[in-house]
Amino acid sequence: MESKALFLVALGMWLQSLTATRGGVAAADRITGGRDYIDIESKFALRTPEDTAEDTCHLIPGVTESVANCHFNHSSKTFVVIHGWTVTGMYESWVPKLVAALYKREPDSNVIVVDWLSRAQQHYPVSAGYTKLVGKDVAKFINWMAEEFHYPLDNVHLLGYSLGAHAAGIAGSLTNKKVNRITGLDPAGPNFEYAEAPSRLSPDDADFVDVLHTFTRGSPGRSIGIQKPVGHVDIYPNGGTFQPGCNIGEAIRVIAERGLGDVDQLVKCSHERSIHLFIDSLLNEENPSKAYRCNSKEAFEKGLCLSCRKNRCNNLGYEINKVRAKRSSKMYLKTRSQMPYKVFHYQVKIHFSGTESDTQTNQAFEISLYGTVAESENIPFTLPEVSANKTYSFLIYTEVDIGELLMLKLKWKSDSYFSWSDWWSSPGFAIEKIRVKAGETQKKVIFCSREKVSHLQKGKASVVFVKCHDKSLNKKSG
C-alpha cells in the first residue's frame, strides 16, 4: 500500500511538472460579484450535451447574467459533479463520460462540473483539508441559486468522487435547505475514516445519501476508499475491497494496448470503478444491478443475503430506492469486470448424505444452470470443507440472464487430472434435492434428482437435477 502511495505521489509530481501551466490563470480573470462571493475559488461550469468535455460557460455566484448566458434550465434538475484529488492537475477522463451519461439519461437537466483543480493537485493531506473550503464554495453557490432564482434545492443532486464526495457532504451540510441527494463515489479514506460526521460525508448532508465503496483494501485509515458506511445506503460491490479486471495482469494488457498514457487509470482502477458503475446505471436503465443488505461479506459469499423483503435489496446507482434505515446498512453484490456490470446471483443449498467419515477440504465443483432463455455452464465453486450429512450454502453468479430455471447439473472435480487416491476409491455423497434462490427474480426453486437420489462422486460424471418446485418470494399472499 505504502509503495503504491509513493508511486502515486511520484507520478503526480512528474506529471505536474509537465502540466504546470494552468493554476495561475483562474484567480486573475475572476469577475467579482457580490461581496459574499469574492472568496469563492471553485468554478462552476455548466456543460452541455453537445460539449461534455470542455468548461465553456461558467455560472458565477453573484453575477446574475451568467446564469442566463449559460442557458441554465430553471425548471429541471441539476447535477453537480465534484472531482477528487488529481495528480495531473487536469480533469480525469471519467468527467466527460459521467457528464455525457447524465445528459443521456436526463436530457433537460443541468450538469455542472465543479473545478477545484488547483486545490486538488496539492499533497494529499493539503488537498484533503481543502475539501472544507470547496464544500463551502459549493454551498454558497447553491444558496445563491436558491435565493436569487428560487431554484428548489429539491432539484439538486451532488455527485462527488473520492475527496469530492466529502466536499459534497460539507456542501450539503451548509446549504440553507437540504439538497435532494448526494451520491458518494468511493469517498476518500485517508484522513476521513476516523473523522467526525461534520467534516466528512454523512447521512445528514442531504435528504438521501447513497455511497459506492469500491477500493477499501488495506487497514482502515490507509485504504484509498473509506471503509465505514457514511450514507443512508452504502453499497460494497464485490465486497468493496477490490474490483474485477483491476489486477496486474489486466494492467499489463491495457498498457500493451493503449500505451502508458492510461497508467494513472490502473492505479485508480478499483477506486474509479465506483464512477463507472454509476455511469452504467444511467445508461442501462432497464437492467439495474441489485445489491443486497448483509451483515458481513462472508455471509454474502455463502449466499445467505439474497432477500428483497423489507427493503433488503436495492438498485445500484441512479434508480436506487431512497430507503432511510435507522442505522446505515451495508449492501453487497457481484459485478462483471466491465460494462454492463450486472450479474445474476444465486444461493445454492446442497445436503450431502452418506457414510463417508472423512472431511475433505477445499473441494472444487462445477455447476451448470439451464433455463428457459439460456444456460450458464460449468460455473466453478469451491467448498472449504465437505463432509457427510451436512448442508452447504454458497453463492454463485452468472453474466447471462438464463430466464426461469429448469435444470441443473453438478460435478465434483478431481484434485488433478489423474489422482491416485481418487482412482483407488473416489469419495461420493447421495443428494436428493438442491435448493436454489435467485436474487434477481426472488424465486426459490427446488431441483430433484431424477432417480429420487443421485450419487455424486468425485472425479466422475456430472449429476442432473430437474426442477420439481418453485415459488416467488416477494409476492404478498393474502
Place this chain on the structure above:
Amino acid sequence: MKAPAALLLALLLCGQPGTGRAQDEEEEEHADVGPEGYDDDDDEEGQEASVAAGLLQCYACQSLYRGERCKQVQNCVHGHSFCKAIMSHGNTESGPLTTYSAWCADTCQPITKTLEGTLMTLTCCQSTLCNIPPWQEPPGSGAGSPQGSPAMVAATLLLSLLPGLQAMGS
C-alpha cells in the same frame, strides 16, 4: 368407513383447520427450512392457507416416476392461481427415464425445451386438480363430472387422503 368421512367433511365445512391440511403444510415447511436453519426470511407463508372458497387446488408431488400416482393435493394459497407441472424425459445411466412434478404456483409460462438431451415440458392450468399426472386416473372418474359440487370434490379429496390421515393419527 362412512362415519369418519362424514365427520371429516363436517369438520371441513365448519372451517376448522383439519388435519388434512396440516399434512400439506408440514411438507411445505420441511421444504423450506434447511437443516442448518438459515433463511430466516423464509416466509411465514402457509399460515394464511385458509380453506376459503374459490381457492385453487392442485396436485403437489415431486419427481414421480412414470406410472407413479400423485397422492397429495394442495390447497393453493391466495394469489397462487396456477397448477404447474414439469415433465422431464431423457436418458440416464439406467436407461430412459420420465419424471413428473406438480405444485401450486403464482406465475406460470408454459415451455417445451430440450436441455442436454432431456426434454423438459412445463405446463400450466387453472382448474381444480388439473395438473394430474397424464398416467393417473382423475378422482371419481366415470361417476361425478369434473365440475362436481365443492362438497363432492372435498369429499373425494379427503377420502384420497384418508390412508395418510390414519397413519398420522396412530
